[in-house]
Structures are given as C-alpha cells and as structure tokens.
C-alpha cells in the first residue's frame with residue numbers, strides 16, 4: 737500500500753502475466769512525451785500520466801489488470817485555438833488473454849488484452865486506454881470565442897448582437913459631412 741502517489745517513472749516493459757501470477761502492484765507516472773500519440777496532441781511536454789495498477793488472478797482464473805490512469809492534458813481548443821485542459825481518467829479492467837477466441841469468452845466487465853508470452857509495452861497499453869477517453873473534440877467550457885464569433889454555428893453568439901450593425905458602421909466611417 738503506497739500512501740502517496742508514487743513519484744517514480746513507470747517501467748515501460750514488464751511481463752504482465754508474471755505480475756498477475758505474483759499479485760504485484762505498479763504505480764508511478766509516465767511522461768506524456770513518452771506516449772507518441774498523446775504527445776502529438778499535447779501542447780505541454782511536461783504533462784504526466786499518473787498510473788495505478790493492480791495485477792492479479794480473479795475467481796475465474798483470469799489474469800487481470802485493474803486500476804486507473806489519469807492525466808490533465810493541454811490541447812488546442814478547437815473553437816478558439818487557445819490551449820485548453822482536458823482531463824483523461826481511464827478506468828482499467830483488463831484481462832490478459834492469448835487470442836481473439838478467448839477474448840470473446842470474457843465476461844462483459846473485463847476488456848480483453850491480447851498478449852503473447854513475455855514482456856509487453858505497458859505504456860502503449862495505457863495509452864490505448866487513455867485514448868478511449870479522449871473526447872472527439874476539445875473545447876473550453878466557457879464561450880471562449882464570443883468576441884470574434886462569425887455567428888454561423890454558435891447559437892450563444894446571438895445573445896450579444898443587439899446593436900444595429902449599420903449604426904456601428906456609421907460610427908466607423910466618422911462624422912457625417914456638414
């Protein structure tokens with residue numbers, strides 16, 4: 737039982753079946769820069785993923801990995817193109833299986849993780865889980881683009897446009913001829 741979230745970097749290559757057999761826990765962080773697909777969308781290379789995993793064998797003798805991985809990722813808001821933070825929180829309920837056949841026989845609560853014997857890249861396994869939690873598009877919660885709205889697809893943008901656009905135009909032209 738670790739009382740504080742581990743400050744150590746997670747090892748990349750481990751033997752998940754051996755870990756399950758021995759009932760080991762694994763916790764630590766992964767630098768986002770180590771995760772190529774997440775690093776591609778992250779604006780801050782110092783972002784980190786926190787990981788807590790428990791390996792074990794369940795009552796039905798599945799070798800399982802349960803735990804969670806989470807990170808706050810700085811990405812580009814697809815509305816205003818400024819940085820926005822998205823929180824990814826992946827709950828991990830994996831059962832290690834040899835092939836598709838056995839994957840199909842798993843109970844619904846477990847997601848199959850098809851692995852050959854030996855060491856596996858736990859980073860890419862965790863990255864897969866995080867990417868499942870990534871929203872299709874990332875926006876600020878607030879109306880981040882109100883002032884520069886083009887008014888074509890934003891319903892909220894309408895509320896502020898009570899000014900008569902022609903009045904504004906006249907002001908811009910300067911004082912009328914006298």
Ligand SMILES: [Zn+2]
Pocket residue numbers: 813814815816817818820875876880881
């Ligand atoms: Zn925004």
